[in-house]
Structures are given as structure tokens and as C-alpha cells.
Amino acid sequence: MTSSTEASGRRPRTDKQRNRMHLLQVAEQHFTEHGVTSSLEAIAKRAGVGAGTFYRHFPSREALLAALLQARAEQLVARREAIRQQESDTTTALTLWLDALSEWATAFDGLPEPLRAAVTEDTSPLALTCQGYITTTDEFLHAARRDGGARPEVRGRDLFLGVLAMSWVRGAAMADEASPQALSALMRTGWAAPAASAETASNP
Amino acid sequence: MTSSTEASGRRPRTDKQRNRMHLLQVAEQHFTEHGVTSSLEAIAKRAGVGAGTFYRHFPSREALLAALLQARAEQLVARREAIRQQESDTTTALTLWLDALSEWATAFDGLPEPLRAAVTEDTSPLALTCQGYITTTDEFLHAARRDGGARPEVRGRDLFLGVLAMSWVRGAAMADEASPQALSALMRTGWAAPAASAETASNP
DNA sequence: CAACATACGGAGGCTGCCTCCGCTTTTTCA
DNA sequence: TGAAAAAGCGGAGGCAGCCTCCGTATGTTG
Known part of the structure; x- marks a missing residue:
């Protein structure tokens, strides 16, 4: 999946990849504990990133x-x-x-x-x-x-x-x-x- | 149902009953058109009553x-x-x-x-x-x-x-x-x- | 027609969704 | 190595919906 949708010749920035991984881990944990309807902002906060970052990675x-x-x-x-x-x-x-x-x-x-x-x-x-x-x-x-x-x-x-x-x-x-x-x-x-x-x- | 839960000796005010009836009609219509998750405030507004009135009649x-x-x-x-x-x-x-x-x-x-x-x-x-x-x-x-x-x-x-x-x-x-x-x-x-x-x- | 009880309205506090833009970090390339 | 350029970040802020609170209006009673 890594950079498959992007046709750019550039590799994604490392911090971006790191954030994505971290967000996925945190989201997995959070959804496991509170269900899939829990607040997305809560996940962002728990992951220590801003709302903008969250939504840039996962638009929905x-x-x-x-x-x-x-x-x-x-x-x-x-x-x-x-x-x-x-x-x-x-x-x-x-x-x-x-x-x-x-x-x-x-x-x-x-x-x-x-x-x-x-x-x-x-x-x-x-x-x-x-x-x-x-x-x-x-x-x-x-x-x-x-x-x-x-x-x-x-x-x-x-x-x-x-x-x-x-x-x-x-x-x-x-x-x-x-x-x-x-x-x-x-x-x-x-x-x-x-x-x-x-x-x-x-x-x- | 009228005044069955209330143990009071007084009849409910007529405007209250009227509001309740009207809210029910409007809600029926609104839910039919937009599903049960539609905004409750929208129903109140459509019925021409304030939010407080709505929630007094139907707490949830x-x-x-x-x-x-x-x-x-x-x-x-x-x-x-x-x-x-x-x-x-x-x-x-x-x-x-x-x-x-x-x-x-x-x-x-x-x-x-x-x-x-x-x-x-x-x-x-x-x-x-x-x-x-x-x-x-x-x-x-x-x-x-x-x-x-x-x-x-x-x-x-x-x-x-x-x-x-x-x-x-x-x-x-x-x-x-x-x-x-x-x-x-x-x-x-x-x-x-x-x-x-x-x-x-x-x-x- | 008081005076009393009851109900109304909607402002406002709160939470959650999502966007926008100035700022920081990373990458590139000279 | 050190700018310039590109990429990404943060969080303020706009919006919508839920729900409460209390000053005000409206029925009800004697």
C-alpha cells in the first residue's frame, strides 16, 4: 500500500509514515475499547497529533x-x-x-x-x-x-x-x-x- | 395514556396536549422522510416549538x-x-x-x-x-x-x-x-x- | 380578575466533525 | 553543507446537533 495511490516519484516523508502507523495502532486500541463510533478527535488526541493530521491521513x-x-x-x-x-x-x-x-x-x-x-x-x-x-x-x-x-x-x-x-x-x-x-x-x-x-x- | 403516569389531580394544560399531538404528527412525518436519526431540533423547528418544549415532552x-x-x-x-x-x-x-x-x-x-x-x-x-x-x-x-x-x-x-x-x-x-x-x-x-x-x- | 401553577422559548454550554492556513520539518540539490 | 522548495503539521474556528436552564407567557382555579 505504501505510496501506491500516489503517482509521485517522491517517497513519502518519514514523519508521515510514522504518524500513520502510530494512528493505526492507537485507533485499533481505541476502537477495541470503545467501538467504531467513538470520537475521532479522541483518537487524534490520544495519538498526540492534531485533528488536521488525523484527517489528512484518514479523511473519514x-x-x-x-x-x-x-x-x-x-x-x-x-x-x-x-x-x-x-x-x-x-x-x-x-x-x-x-x-x-x-x-x-x-x-x-x-x-x-x-x-x-x-x-x-x-x-x-x-x-x-x-x-x-x-x-x-x-x-x-x-x-x-x-x-x-x-x-x-x-x-x-x-x-x-x-x-x-x-x-x-x-x-x-x-x-x-x-x-x-x-x-x-x-x-x-x-x-x-x-x-x-x-x-x-x-x-x- | 393521558395523564396516566402523572399522579396529579390536575388535568394537563390544553396547550401541552396540543403540542404533544402536533409534535407526534410532525415527528412521524419527519422520520418517515428522513429516518429515525434525523435531527430532533429540526422536528421541533418544523413543529414551530422551541427545543425546550420538545425535550420536555420527549426526553430522548x-x-x-x-x-x-x-x-x-x-x-x-x-x-x-x-x-x-x-x-x-x-x-x-x-x-x-x-x-x-x-x-x-x-x-x-x-x-x-x-x-x-x-x-x-x-x-x-x-x-x-x-x-x-x-x-x-x-x-x-x-x-x-x-x-x-x-x-x-x-x-x-x-x-x-x-x-x-x-x-x-x-x-x-x-x-x-x-x-x-x-x-x-x-x-x-x-x-x-x-x-x-x-x-x-x-x-x- | 387576580394569583397561582404550568408550560414555553430560545440562548448558551457542550461535544464532535471537519477545514483552512500559517508555521515547522524534511528533502532536494547545488 | 546550507539554503530553497516541497511536504506535512497543529489547532483555532466554523458548523451542527444534543440538551439544560430560567425568565417569561399562558392557561387554570376560585
Whole structure:
């Protein structure tokens, strides 16, 4: 990423790079402690830089988040590869990938919200990231579908949004230990009982 | 509701009641147009009252929302009764109730967020409302379960949160016509293919 | 129609977002 | 090495939104 967007022939100043690194570290810590909606000025202050400096590096909250998620992207890609190579059962692979996505989406408190926004607003710095993961989800999903492990009408985009939704709820369900797991299961199997044949419950 | 919380022997002043009514109408309109996160001062201004008056009537955004949802509560209760009396199939009844809940939760743009918060924060004026609907969901769910239409491990609370989650996503999926429906289906049947007949591919 | 209770208005304090521009630091190159 | 030029920094300040406080206006009561 270093000086990739800038077409200049000059290297970025060292203090600039240092500030950027430091800001990222501090932001990571701050978001971890107070969630992604916490004050950006507080982060700047905590990092010991002025507001101007902060905003020059990260013009928006989304830009900062995108930079923070960049680091985790590598982990997630690694996870994807690990699943692909180690898990031969495609349905299990899809499950593992969705779990990984879920963990990624809950890296910070309140993260699902900007992610959801990014799915539709292609102006967001997070948009590309999300799009990539939707594609990956679609790949896992297609594999599972070929093996009869996933319903044909479900789309990768819907699964991705579903994961975001469940991660979003998780923030509220904290008090209830069972809810997160219950909701994941809900998305996997739904609430309806498996009506093996269409011979629905006509009073046994 | 009129003067129910106040133990005073005096009737509320007429201008107070008038202001309250007017504020509710204006807020309804404003939230419909700009979502629940729009400026409260803007609503006060649009209603032609000072900020102080506004906050005296509705100390918080949640209080205002609770008051607005009060009106819709009657519709929702009516819907509940209608479903109970007209729908003999308990599984269909549950589906209809979840649809009604979903519609209720998307009355305004951004409504799912404060609703989710209310599910856990019992200090919120919306908490009681949510709790009531969770109970109702549980009743429909139990009925469906008795008739074999719902998985035994699913809880009403999870379904309620699931509906909120899907409604929340809907805000992002607007651009994609198919997503809302896809997500509702996802919660009903899950993404996994029915395992029982994994080998028998061709049928009905 | 007092006099009393009640409610109103909006100024003002506070926080957070973001921009702008004078000043400092770094880099370049003679 | 030591200017000049380029790049980056800081934080004051403008703006918007939340919410409170208290002097004033308006209903209500006898």
C-alpha cells in the first residue's frame, strides 16, 4: 500500500509514515475499547497529533476502518486458503468460512453497521473489501451447492448480508449467552422444521 | 395514556396536549422522510416549538419513538388477533406474525437499531414494547412447534432478533430487489439443504 | 380578575466533525 | 553543507446537533 495511490516519484516523508502507523495502532486500541463510533478527535488526541493530521491521513471514519481491516484481510485470506486446502467437505468449508467472516465482522463493536453501508455505497473505501468477501462467499457457496449441501436459491450476497446481520444482533445479545449461537444455527437451518415430504402436519 | 403516569389531580394544560399531538404528527412525518436519526431540533423547528418544549415532552429519541410506536402497537395487536382467529395453521400463523413484525420494524428508516438496543437495555422506553412482542412471538412459535412446524431448539427471542436483523439489512439491500425476500426465506429455511434427502436429488 | 401553577422559548454550554492556513520539518540539490 | 522548495503539521474556528436552564407567557382555579 505504501505510496501506491500516489503517482509521485517522491517517497513519502518519514514523519508521515510514522504518524500513520502510530494512528493505526492507537485507533485499533481505541476502537477495541470503545467501538467504531467513538470520537475521532479522541483518537487524534490520544495519538498526540492534531485533528488536521488525523484527517489528512484518514479523511473519514470509513477510510480509517478500511485501513484497519487491511491488516486483518491478510489473516482472513490466509484462513480462506487454509479452509480450501484442509477441508474436503464443501459444506463444512462454507460453514467455516461463514464463521471466519462472522469473527471478522465483529472485530470491533459496531463494525457491522459501516460494513452494511459499504455493501451498497460503492463510494465507501470499504466497498471493495466487502465485494471481495461476497465473491469468496459465493465461491464456497457454489462448491457446497454442487455437492448438494446448500439450497440452490440462496446467493452469496444474501449469506454475506446474513452474516453481517447476525453479527449486528450479537451486539445486543451479549447479555444472553445462547443467542449468538442460536442465531448462527437459525441462519443455517432456519426455524421451520424439516418437512421431509410435503405431508405437512395435519394433526397426527 | 393521558395523564396516566402523572399522579396529579390536575388535568394537563390544553396547550401541552396540543403540542404533544402536533409534535407526534410532525415527528412521524419527519422520520418517515428522513429516518429515525434525523435531527430532533429540526422536528421541533418544523413543529414551530422551541427545543425546550420538545425535550420536555420527549426526553430522548427513544421516548419519541416509543410514543410513535404506541399508535402502531394497536394495529399490530389487531393483526395478532386477526391471525389468531383466521389462521388455523399454526406454522402459517407464525409466518404471518413474523411478516407483521418485520413490517412494524421497518416503519421508519433506521428503526431496527434502537429496537435492538431496547431488547437489552431495560432502561429504554422501548424495552417494554419489545418484550411484549417477544412474548407474542414465543406464543406463536410454541403453537407451531406443537404442530411440528418449527424446530424445537429455536426460541422466540431469537426469532424476534432475527426479524430485527433482517429488517436492518433491508436498509442496505434496497438496491437489490431480491435480497429482502431472500433473507426472509433464509431465516425460514436456512441455507443448508435438507439433509434427510441429500441422496434423493430428484423428486416431488 | 387576580394569583397561582404550568408550560414555553430560545440562548448558551457542550461535544464532535471537519477545514483552512500559517508555521515547522524534511528533502532536494547545488 | 546550507539554503530553497516541497511536504506535512497543529489547532483555532466554523458548523451542527444534543440538551439544560430560567425568565417569561399562558392557561387554570376560585
